[in-house]
Amino acid sequence: MTCEACKSNCQRFGKHRNGLARFRCPICKKTYTEAHERTLGTLYTSQERANLALQLLLEGNSIRSTERITQLDRNTIMRILLLAGDRCQKLMYEKMRGLRLNYLQCVGLSAKRNSVAFALAIRRTLEISGYSLRWTNKQS
Secondary structure (H helix, E strand, C coil), X not given: CECCCCCCECEEEEXXXXXXXXXXXXXXXXXXXXXXXXXXXXXXXXXXXHHHHHHHHHCCCCHHHHHHXXXXXXXXXXXXXXXXXXXXXXXXXXXXXXXXCCEEEEECCCCCHHHHHHHHHHHHHHHHHCCEEEEECCCC
């Protein structure tokens, strides 16, 4: 690392409380900390902990239980979830373009009032677009 003030080479000077290396200039005695790595956009969370949080959420764990297991704050978990959702949406928009569908099959929706209303809204949208809807309540 190079000192910003006097442009000389800095020497290692221990570690910061978060584990990053510290450096000190031998001439002006200023100290610097190694640059932080932001692996997930604006978050400093490691990729392994973020993956663990997403895996736990995908397995059906609640946000609070994921918080206890991963030792991450629930707001951080929500940000990771939103970031993953944005990336999935971007991937879907890039890869799923110009598909010709004869029918769309909805699997696993229960007969609750909200699910039925949602299914009817999908059916109306698809019928307007000229698609037919095949309904199945089995989960694979």
